[in-house]
Each structure stands twice: as C-alpha cells, then as structure tokens.
Amino acid sequence: MRIGLIGNQNSGKSTIFNYLTNSRQQVGNWAGVTVDKKEVSINDNIIVDLPGVYSLNGYTIEENITINYINKLDVIVNVLDVTNLSRGLYLTLQLIDLNIPMVIVLTKQDKVNINVSRLSLLLDISVVDKSINEIVNKARNSSLNFKCENEDQAISKRYDYIDSILSSVLDECKENNCVDKIILNKYLSIPLFIFVMFIVYYISFNTISVYLNDIINNWFLFIESKISTLSIPPFYISLINDGILNSLGVVVSFIPSISLLYLCLTFLETTGYMSRISFIMDKMFRLIGLNGKSIISFIMGTSCSVPGILVSRTIENTDQRYITALLTSLIPCSAKMTIIMMFAKILFPVNTGIYIFFIYIISVFFIFLMAFILRKWIFYNTTNYYINEITDYEIPNIKKVLKITYNKITSFLKRVSKTLIISSIVIWFLYNISFDFSFVNMDGSILGVVSRKIAFLFYPFLGKNSYECAIAIVEGFVAKERVTSSLLISSKLNDMSVAELFNNSVAMYAFLIFNLFCFPCISSIVTLKKEIGLRLVLLFLVFQTFFAYVVAIIIYHIGILL
Amino acid sequence: MTLDKVKLHKRVKIVRLGMCDQKVKRRLQELGFIRNQIIEKIFVALFNDPIVIKIRNYSVAISVNILKDIEVCE
Numbered sequence: 338m339r340i341g342l343i344g345n346q347n348s349g350k351s352t353i354f355n356y357l358t359n360s361r362q363q364v365g366n367w368a369g370v371t372v373d374k375k376e377v378s379i380n381d382n383i384i385v386d387l388p389g390v391y392s393l394n395g396y397t398i399e400e401n402i403t404i405n406y407i408n409k410l411d412v413i414v415n416v417l418d419v420t421n422l423s424r425g426l427y428l429t430l431q432l433i434d435l436n437i438p439m440v441i442v443l444t445k446q447d448k449v450n451i452n453v454s455r456l457s458l459l460l461d462i463s464v465v466d467k468s469i470n471e472i473v474n475k476a477r478n479s480s481l482n483f484k485c486e487n488e489d490q491a492i493s494k495r496y497d498y499i500d501s502i503l504s505s506v507l508d509e510c511k512e513n514n515c516v517d518k519i520i521l522n523k524y525l526s527i528p529l530f531i532f533v534m535f536i537v538y539y540i541s542f543n544t545i546s547v548y549l550n551d552i553i554n555n556w557f558l559f560i561e562s563k564i565s566t567l568s569i570p571p572f573y574i575s576l577i578n579d580g581i582l583n584s585l586g587v588v589v590s591f592i593p594s595i596s597l598l599y600l601c602l603t604f605l606e607t608t609g610y611m612s613r614i615s616f617i618m619d620k621m622f623r624l625i626g627l628n629g630k631s632i633i634s635f636i637m638g639t640s641c642s643v644p645g646i647l648v649s650r651t652i653e654n655t656d657q658r659y660i661t662a663l664l665t666s667l668i669p670c671s672a673k674m675t676i677i678m679m680f681a682k683i684l685f686p687v688n689t690g691i692y693i694f695f696i697y698i699i700s701v702f703f704i705f706l707m708a709f710i711l712r713k714w715i716f717y718n719t720t721n722y723y724i725n726e727i728t729d730y731e732i733p734n735i736k737k738v739l740k741i742t743y744n745k746i747t748s749f750l751k752r753v754s755k756t757l758i759i760s761s762i763v764i765w766f767l768y769n770i771s772f773d774f775s776f777v778n779m780d781g782s783i784l785g786v787v788s789r790k791i792a793f794l795f796y797p798f799l800g801k802n803s804y805e806c807a808i809a810i811v812e813g814f815v816a817k818e819r820v821t822s823s824l825l826i827s828s829k830l831n832d833m834s835v836a837e838l839f840n841n842s843v844a845m846y847a848f849l850i851f852n853l854f855c856f857p858c859i860s861s862i863v864t865l866k867k868e869i870g871l872r873l874v875l876l877f878l879v880f881q882t883f884f885a886y887v888v889a890i891i892i893y894h895i896g897i898l899l
Numbered sequence: 900m901t902l903d904k905v906k907l908h909k910r911v912k913i914v915r916l917g918m919c920d921q922k923v924k925r926r927l928q929e930l931g932f933i934r935n936q937i938i939e940k941i942f943v944a945l946f947n948d949p950i951v952i953k954i955r956n957y958s959v960a961i962s963v964n965i966l967k968d969i970e971v972c973e
Contacts, residue, residue: 392929396922423955427929492928496936521942521951616960620946623962629949653922723949723962724926 338382339409340472343432344416345425346389346651347728349444353416354386356467361744362386372399372650374406382469385410388650391424393431398658399650412476413439415462419449420729422507423499429460430483430495438476440465452506459502516730520610526617533605535694541598542678543690549593557586572776579829580765581758584822591678592746595671599640599745600738607733607741611636615725623721625705626712628652630725631661635704638668640745641752642861645670646868653724656716659869663711663877664704666857666865669697671749672817673853679821680849683836700853707884752816760815761822764808768830779830784808798847798889800840800897805831806848816858843896847889854885902940903950903966910939911971918968931955932969 342350351362358377375386387406388399395401407413415432417425432439441464443453457464463475483498485491519525561578605611611633619629630652638645645665652658669677677696678689685692767784771777779785788804788811795807805827812819828835839845856862856878865874905911913936916924931954932938941958942951948963 391926394925394929396926421957423931424957427931488925489928493933496931496933517942521944523943523945527945612960616942616944616949616951619960619962620944620948629960721962722920722923722965723960724923724930724965725960727951727958727960 338411338473339385340382340412340414340469341385341387341406341410342414342416343387343403343407343428344389345391345418345421345428346726348389348416348418348421348425350389350416351386353414353442353444353467354384357469358384361740372402372647374402379469382473384469390428392428393435396653397651407435407437410437412472413437414472415439415441416444417441418444419451420445422449422451423503426499426502427495429462430481430498433460433462433479433481434484436478438478440472440476442467442472449507456502456506459505517613517727520613521616526613530614530617533610534697537598537601537605538694538697539690540601541690542594542681542693543688544597546593546597547689550590553590553593554586557582557590561586575769575830576762576765579826581761583829584761584825585758587679587821587825588675588818591675592750594678595674595749596742596746598671598674599749600742602636602639603738603741603745604733605636607731607738609728609730612725612728616727619723619725623723625708626657626660626716626721627664627708628654628657628661628721629723631657631664634661634665635668638665638670640671641749642666642668642670642857643864646861646864649868654721657721659873660708660711660716662865662868663874664708666861667700667704667707667854667881669700669853670817672858675818675821676849676852679824679835680845684842684845696849696853699850703854703884703888707881760812760819761826764812764819764823764826768826779827795851798851798886798893799844800893801844803838805838810852810855813852814856814859816860817852820852841897843893846896847893850892851885851889854888855882900971901967902938902952902969902971903963905940905971907940907943909973910937911973912937914970914972916969918965923965927961927965927969930959938971 342354344350354360354375354377355362358379360375360377362375372388374388377384385406387403390400390403393404393407395404413432413435415429417429429441439462441457441460441462443451443464453464461479461481463477465471465475481498483491483495485494520529522529561582564577564582565574567574614632614636615629617629618632622629622631631649633651634645634649636645637648642665645668646662649658649661649665652661677693681689681692681696764784768779768782769776770783771781772783772786785804788807789802791811792802792804792807795810796802799806805824808827809820809823812823824835824838828838831838836845839848857865862874862878865877900911902911913932913934915934916927916932918924936954939953940950941953944950949960950963950966951958951960
C-alpha cells in the first residue's frame with residue numbers, strides 16, 4: 338500500500354515522515370524544505386514524503402511533483418498544521434474531492450486548543466495519531482463534496498465551509514508576533530540582517546573554532562611525526578604523510594568552523610527567520626532578475642550547492658528559477674570554504690573570521706553583477722512578482738537543531754572522505770610516477786609534465802607558469818576541497834609552504850577569486866543539468882569561467898600596480 | 900481603490916481581483932483572497948515593496964505589482 342503525506346508547505350510532513358519511518362529527512366521552519374519526493378518501505382507499505390502544496394493547482398516544480406503523484410496513492414495522510422488551520426483546510430477539502438481514502442494527522446497541537454473530535458465529524462474523516470496501523474485501518478472516503486462547474490464558486494464554497502469549521506473547532510486565534518515589528522521594520526530589517534549574518538560568520542570562524550582548528554592541526558602533525566620515525570620505507574612514509582594525512586588533516590581541521598556555521602544557519606532556519614529574509618531582500622533581488630526566495634537557495638548553498646540548487650524549485654517564475662539555480666553554484670559552499678580558510682589563514686592570521694565575512698560580501702557583489710548580466714542579455718523578458726508565506730516564529734528545539742546540524746556534518750564528512758582520501762592517493766601517485774611507470778621526482782611525473790603544458794593558461798593572473806596551481810584548478814573540477822589538498826601535497830613534495838607556491842599575495846587573491854567563480858564541481862553541474870538543461874548550463878559554465886578569468890586578471894594587475 | 904494604496908494597518912474588504920495573469924489570480928484565491936474577505940496591510944519592506952498582508956489569521960508577503968490589481972473597499 339502506497340501512503341503519501343500531503344499538506345501545506347511547512348506543515349510538519351517531514352517530521353511525521355521521520356517519525357513513521359525512523360528516517361533523518363531534513364526539517365525546517367520555512368516553505369520548501371522538501372523539494373522532491375522521498376519513499377521508504379515499511380513492511381508492505383511504502384511511505385512517501387511529498388513537497389508541500391497550498392492547493393491542487395501546481396505553481397512550482399516541487400508542487401507539481403506532489404500533484405502528479407497523488408493518483409498513485411492508495412491512502413492520503415493529510416498533515417494539518419493547527420496553527421494555520423484555515424489555509425490547511427482548503428487543501429483538505431480539495432483532497433476530499435479526489436475520493437482517495439484519507440486520514441488527517443494534526444501537527445503543532447500544543448500551540449492551539451482544538452476540538453479534534455468535532456473537526457473529524459465535520460470533515461467526515463478520521464483524525465489519527467502517528468501510527469501506520471491506525472493510518473491504514475482508519476483511512477476512508479469522506480461524504481463531503483465541493484466540486485462545482487465554476488472553479489471560482491468552488492473556492493468560495495470551500496472557504497464558506499472552512500469558516501463554519503473554524504468557528505466550531507478553534508477556541509482562540511493566534512496573535513501576530515510583536516518581534517516582527519523590529520525584524521520586519523522598513524528601515525531596520527536590512528541592517529539587522531547584515532548584522533545577523535556577520536555574527537553567524539564571526540561565531541563560526543573567529544571564536545572557539547580557531548583553537549579547535551589548531552588542536553586538530555597539531556594532532557595531525559603529531560601523527561605525521563610519529564609515522565616519520567617508523568622503520569618503514571620512505572616511499573610509504575611519503576604516501577601516508579604527504580599523500581593522505583597532510584590534505585586530510587587540513588580539511589578535517591576546518592570541521593569545527595564548518596560545524597559552527599551549520600549550527601548557526603540551522604538555528605536561523607528553525608526560528609522562521611528564513612521567510613522573513615526572503616521578504617526583506619525581495620525588492621533588491623527583483624531589480625536584478627532574481628526573487629526574494631532566491632536568498633534561501635543562496636543560504637542553503639553555503640552548505641552545499643546541490644541542495645541550494647534544488648531549493649530554487651520553490652520559485653514560480655521559470656527565468657528567475659534558472660538564474661537562481663545558476664548563481665547558487667557560485668555561492669561559497671563548505672568545500673570552497675576550505676580554500677577561503679586556507680588563504681585567509683595565510684593572508685590574515687589575525688581576525689580571520691572578519692576577512693572570511695568580507696570574502697562573502699565580495700562574492701555576493703560578483704553574484705549580483707552576474708545576475709544583472711544574465712537578466713540584461715539572456716533572461717530579459719522576465720516578469721517578476723512575489724508571493725510568499727511568512728511562517729510563524731518558533732523557539733528552536735535545541736535537540737532538533739543539534740540533530741539537523743549533526744546530519745549536515747556527517748553528510749559533509751561522508752562526501753569529503755569519499756572523494757578526498759582516494760583522490761589524494763591518486764594525485765600523490767601521479768606526482769611520483771612517470772609515463773613509463775617508474776618512480777621519479779615531481780618534475781618528471783605524469784602530473785608534472787601534463788600541468789606544465791597547461792600552466793601558461795593561468796600565467797595572466799598568477800604571474801608565473803605554476804604547474805602546482807594549474808593542477809589544483811583542474812582538480813577543483815572534481816571537488817572544490819581538492820584545490821586545498823592539491824596545493825598542500827604540491828607544497829609538501831616541494832618542501833615549500835603554500836604561500837611560496839605563489840609569486841606574491843596578489844597572485845593568491847587572484848587564484849582564490851578564480852577558484853570561487855570558475856566552473857563548479859561535477860555534482861553541481863549534474864544537478865544544474867537536471868534542473869535547467871544541458872545547453873544553458875554549458876553556456877553558463879563557459880561564461881562564468883571566462884568571467885572568473887577576467888576578474889582574476891584584473892585583480893592581479895591592479896594589485897601589482899598598487 | 901487598489902490594495903497598494905491602502906494605508907498601513909487599515910483593514911479593508913476585497914472587491915475584485917483584476918489581474919490578467921490567471922495563474923496568479925488562482926493562487927491568490929486559493930490563499931483566501933476572495934470577495935468580501937477582510938485583509939490588513941501589516942508590514943512594508945524598504946522601497947515600499949513587497950508588503951505583508953494579514954489574511955485569515957496568517958501572513959503573506961506580496962509584491963506591489965500584484966497588489967495594484969486587487970480592488971478593495973473600506
């Protein structure tokens with residue numbers, strides 16, 4: 338039996354899904370947390386978590402996923418948020434008209450007094466607890482019917498009935514939260530948002546994480562020194578120390594900072610601030626062809642571009658969705674963060690967190706510039722309107738916040754460990770093996786020879802033919818954290834520091850900017866292709882790499898003059 | 900009078916949704932923007948766009964170009 342969870346956006350479907358299936362699906366207090374269907378089999382039943390919908394007329398891609406799937410369901414579990422009963426019941430009455438066996442599960446019952454038995458009676462549908470047996474046994478068709486020949490009449494008929502239900506099942510209505518008088522204040526909202534983001538980055542990169550990063554770094558150095566003293570061939574010592582531990586150590590040492598960033602962003606997500614950020618930034622975003630909802634994609638993209646790109650599905654307008662998805666791939670994600678942190682530590686050993694925040698500000702400036710260019714020459718016919726629900730505030734549940742953060746960290750670690758260890762070993766071998774498979778030094782190695790042939794491409798912003806940097810850029814195509822580890826392996830094998838691989842600090846800036854804005858990693862490209870098609874993605878990749886190249890050259894030459 | 904011209908915190912009644920885009924019109928209807936529904940402008944963003952409207956006990960942020968097509972009366 339196929340059981341589907343259907344309800345408004347942000348009604349708590351994923352929380353119910355996690356409870357029923359013991360899964361770890363992401364939850365949050367903003368519309369669009371779930372943008373694709375998720376299925377889990379339990380005994381003979383398949384439980385399906387579907388993206389939220391306001392009605393059975395789809396306006397966005399993620400809403401259409403739900404609507405197109407409904408007819409495959411044997412049982413509908415309508416998840417109703419009692420704090421937004423009026424809006425939720427509209428969907429309930431539409432679902433009733435489908436004549437598919439149905440039950441209702443209520444969420445957020447602790448916040449409003451509701452007469453559950455009366456609600457069940459008026460809808461002629463069972464209201465059940467979170468139990469699969471109860472769902473299967475009590476699902477039935479309602480005797481109600483709101484179908485009309487004219488859809489306008491049907492809408493009015495449904496709302497008339499909703500009014501009669503509300504007056505008899507709800508004791509009290511919630512009041513508007515006075516916090517919004519400050520958060521959504523016309524003049525305070527934007528400075529407050531910038532301040533909040535500054536605090537998030539300050540906490541993440543300039544507090545306890547600095548000490549934890551150093552402790553982890555020292556711990557890896559200690560292991561490396563112990564391995565160096567072992568009586569094994571130097572070949573293996575170099576493989577373990579230079580090939581694996583060196584790059585792994587640096588990425589792992591960034592985990593405390595990235596974990597704190599995840600924690601702060603998850604905290605914001607669960608409070609309900611995300612929908613407000615969308616409202617605050619909408620007008621500015623629409624001026625450059627984006628939408629207030631784009632900022633949610635961008636913030637999600639700071640963890641990983643892939644979920645950020647997928648969240649753009651919540652945007653109704655196709656052109657705005659395309660621009661948002663493309664630009665999300667430019668947001669400094671946690672992988673790019675490792676590159677930023679490495680250079681930040683070299684260039685600004687003190688107050689690194691503030692420097693990182695400013696790198697973000699520069700990134701946002703370039704992203705706005707690209708959005709402007711895309712709107713001006715490619716998506717010039719974009720009509721822009723904005724409709725977005727402002728979700729209620731919630732006091733974050735610490736346990737829930739920690740659980741979501743933990744899931745994000747483990748998923749980052751899994752991704753990194755999968756690509757990093759294997760590719761580090763491969764790169765180490767390519768650095769030490771020649772084309773005739775004999776062990777040679779770096780200059781005669783496969784990577785050394787190949788990278789020398791392409792190093793001239795990056796001469797205009799590096800000021801020299803640096804094959805170490807050329808390799809790092811190419812490796813970044815696979816995964817951006819590879820850039821960091823590649824530079825570290827190169828510097829270790831050359832007995833140099835990373836800074837010594839560059840002519841000067843200006844070349845480091847130019848290299849950093851190029852890596853932030855050139856082609857994204859393969860997984861982002863695959864996701865983009867799925868969302869907006871190959872032709873447009875290829876066009877954008879060429880455009881963004883050319884853009885990054887030009888910006889890096891400008892930075893280098895202006896920097897040299899200064 | 901159209902909704903964009905209504906003063907902040909003034910409660911008004913919807914008379915007609917006059918937009919040409921049927922998709923937007925249907926979406927608003929389904930959110931409860933139907934004839935005689937009482938609504939209130941509660942927050943305005945910088946540059947006076949978008950605007951948060953309180954309707955049926957929940958809040959929806961809507962851009963001014965849509966509000967211009969919503970006729971209301973006191």
